[in-house]
Each structure stands twice: as C-alpha cells, then as structure tokens.
Amino acid sequence: MRYIIIGAGAVGGTIGGRLFAAGHEVVLVARGPHYEALREGGLHLATPDEVLTLPIPTVDRPEALELQPGDVLVLAVKTQHSVALLDAWAGRPVAGGGTAADLLPLVCAQNGVENERLALRRFRHVYGMCVWLPASHLEPGKIAASGSPLSGILHLGRYPSGAGETLERIAADLEKSAFLAPISPDVMRWKYAKLLSNLGNALEAICGPITGDEALELSRRAMAEGEAVLAAAGIDHAGVAEQAEVRGDRVRLRRVEGERRGGGSSWQSLARGSGSIESDYLNGEITLLGRTHGVSTPVNEVLQRLANEFARELRAPGSMTASELLALVGP
Template structure:
C-alpha cells in the first residue's frame, strides 16, 4: 500500500469473472477485500485462493477472505455489486449487514435499470451506477480468465456531482493497476453501453456467433447498427443531453472488439444457465412502449430469445 493512501475495506458481492478480477487486483494492492460467492467457486477460493489469468499479469491471491454470508463481513467502505440482473433485489437484501451510513454500492450489471432497482431496496443514498467493460469468465472454480487487455470500471454519482467516496475508489483502482473512469455523466455512459450491449448480447446469443462474423458480414452489420440506432433513439427520449456522436463511439467500440468476443449471455446459454434477455432487448421493448418509441428490431430479438430463455429456466428447475 502506497504511503498516505487509505486502505479500503471492500466487499465483492458476486465474485464471478468481473468481481473476482477487480477484487484480486485490489487485494494484491493491499486493500481489505471480502469475496461473497457460493458453490464450488467459493469452496475452491477458501481451499486454494483465487487465481487470475490475465494478459495484464497473472495473480494468485492466497489466502483470500471468502464467504457465502455477508453477515460474516460487517460494514465496509464499498460494495462492488456484481451479481446477475435477476439477483439484484434478493442480493440487495442480503448485503444489508455490510452497509454502514456511508457505504457506497457500485452497480455493474448489464442494462440500465439495476441501479434504480437496487436503490428501491437499500436506499438511493448508497447506490452509485457503474459500467464494467472487461471480458472474462470463471474458467474453473477459483480461477478467473481475463480474455483481453481491457479492464475498465466506469462509475459516478447518479446526479453527476463529484464526491470523495467516488474519488477514493477511483484512486484505489488506479493504484491497483486497473483502468477506472469517473465521467461527467454516468447515465450517458450507462446508456451508451446499453445501446451496443443490447444488440451484441441478443445477436450473439441468438445466432451462436462471435462478434467478428456479425460485424464483418455487410447484411448482419447493418442489422447490428440498426439495432444500436433503435436503442439510441429510445435513449434520447429518456436521458437528456446525450452526445451527438454516440452511435459513432458505440460502433467504434464494437469495431475494436476481438473477433472471437461474444456476450456473456451466449456463454450462459451454452452452459444451460438462465439468460439476461429481459434486461437487454426486453427492457428496450418495455421502455419503448412506456415512452412511445417503436422498437421493431429488439421486439423480434426479444421474441426469438423468449422460448430459448423459457426452456433454459425450465431445465434449470
């Protein structure tokens, strides 16, 4: 820990690929990190620590502080809230023992609704919206595979004001060797990612293809771009002041992705796990209906994914 820099007490709620990676970097930098996990992944961390394989440098954190019960942890400075969208409300109830008066909870779910849903559970004063841009997976229990040299966590107060708590976490993540960003308007970042992510997740999951073939074929590329434009039109009806060049920036991000990259929702489908379609194309459709914005492309994507999602839910019991 660098002299003069505060040692933070941070809980990782949902220590999968994203939470495991950022938590390991922060633990290696000397912060007091607790990992909240379950099942074989938790057992492996408790027995052998947490290993991260990354193009930015491998790590092996051993021993680690890992538990299934937030009550074991007690109040913390920060909760990196990295559970699946479907678990936002129940996990919000579970983290109550870790909340002190000034605890900041950073949401990192796909989509645009998680931070508001969590605010209804634990109070808006705790919640800071965030956007994670990092590819990775739990390749084996206790092992995180970070698959490309990108590890950006973007976060900020929902009202755009500067705050000491946001700056403290930004400084900690930067000192730990990751790439944090605190934008002027986090809601712009949230919606910018949503516009590209909703299209990327639905198209890769539905076709079973990586982004390369979808991006490089002129016909599917047009569909991809049109799906982004559709969500951007919705965004402009909801969020004021979005940048004029958002489509260009979103497509530039898609263009930089490795051709073998695909959404984690496709990994979930392949592994027989429930998928997050309701919070991607599903939310595009519902928000479009609420705000009077037509969403024909995402309506088709959502409808095509729905029976797949229903079957996965049934198989999962």
C-alpha cells in the first residue's frame, strides 16, 4: 500500500512521517510555504526521543501525482477544507482504469463527525479514523509529536459501519509505525466521544489554557450540553472509562525539545493566522443537534461564534479572559 496523506499538518504529518520511517511508501500533499519546505528539506518530525528528517515525496495538487490501484487516501485536513479536497481527488484517474472515488479507500483522519458523510457522497470506500494524537504544527516543514511511547491511538472502522481486509492491512501498517490502531466496526462511537472532548478546543483558542474556576466551569458546561444533545438524539458514544481502558499509559505527553506548543489544533489555527477554524464542525455540531432536538446549547453557540470571529479577524489565541467569555454566555 502507498499512503497519500492529504494535509500534512500536525496529524497528517505525524501519521505520514511515522509510516515512512517504518518503511512504508508515503506521499505528502501540502501547499504554500509548508509544501516548499517539505519539498526542499524534507519533513522534520520531532518526538520526545528523536528528531527525524524524512525525505518524503511531496506534491501540492492532485494533478502532480499518478494514482495506483494500491493507494490509500488519508484525508487529514480540518473539516472546513474537506469538500474542496474531496471534489479535487474524487475524479482523479487510477492507473489501469477507474477513478479514485470508485476504487480507492479514503480514510478520514479528522475531528468531528461530518467528514465521513461528506466523503461518502463522493467516494465508495470510506473509513473513519478517531484520532487521539498529540502533535503541533506551527512552522513550515516541522511537526512535533509529543506522544510516548506511542505517537497516538487511531481507532479505525468502515463508514457507516463494518471492517474488512483493507482495514486490517491499514491497521497492521499503523501498528508497525508507533501507533495503536484498534479496528472498531462502530467507529463513530469513538468519533462522537472525541467530539465531546474537542468542545474545549475553541475555549482554549479564545482564552488560553483551561485553568481556573471560570474556564473550568465553561468547559464543564460545554461538555454537559454536548452530552445532553447526544442523549436527545439517541447517539451512542464511548464512555470515559472505556476510553481510559484503551489508552492506559500507551500515549503519555512528554516534552519535545524545542517545541513551543501552546495548545491544541484550534489554538494552532489561530497561532498560525490561518484565517479559519474548525468550530462550526465541533461546537457547531452540538449547536445543530441542539436546535434539531430542542436542547439549549448557549455555551457552544458562543464558543462557535467567537472562535470564528477570532479566526476571521486574525486575533491572537488566548486574547480574551475566561471571565469576559463567561459574561457573554450568562448564567
């Protein structure tokens, strides 16, 4: 199998780098200064134990790559970028006949629960991946992966449900590459659990580290709203104890030399000045379900709105206090 990593940021870069370092064939897809840095100097992947410079082939568009029947497409971008990339890759020809949409497996290595639905409209063989992978990408060409001894836990399953031989081969490759990759025929249970844990991403981006009574109260309320809407919608998710049992101490956060990690993926979007953020598909998913099922979600609504404002206005992460945010939310 050859892995085409569409989006070589923190998640995609770590997955692609680890696969390549373990001897698997990988192509990274990136753009702008990140693409230029990868093409000229390779991927610099720093972990708690080593710093690797990996000469991974890199392209900046689908047309620059000839797809083969054994390729696996791994979509590792934020959800707001999914549609454009799915459309760009779906119609690409595969050597020997057919298109990527008809023939190739597509793995959604992404947060949120919308990507798989978007992909299944276009691709025949769609797989969900629940990503628990602490990493950061703040400079072109550089990824810091702070998980140890494994870099991450990646639950895998066919969407909407199921498993199969293709998935077994992908999981085996990942498990030889510093990941735990459990196959879960009901993978969306894990993705909905991850959605709940991601509801604090916007809070961290807006206010900085979630510490202190007011920030912790906002985090608790956002999570409580999420659990309430999932219950109202009849959506099952993996519980805290179930998640802890799988994780154990397999992925411990350790310092990476030279890393200036300040927060998770949404914090990093603001720190890089990317101009967009994923809150519409994290807090916004809870807002949508709340409106659909008649459950009030004031904290998630405010977090969604403010995170988008911060991204559009290129405001620095952590530039609003938790008390200011709490005043906007109300009691």
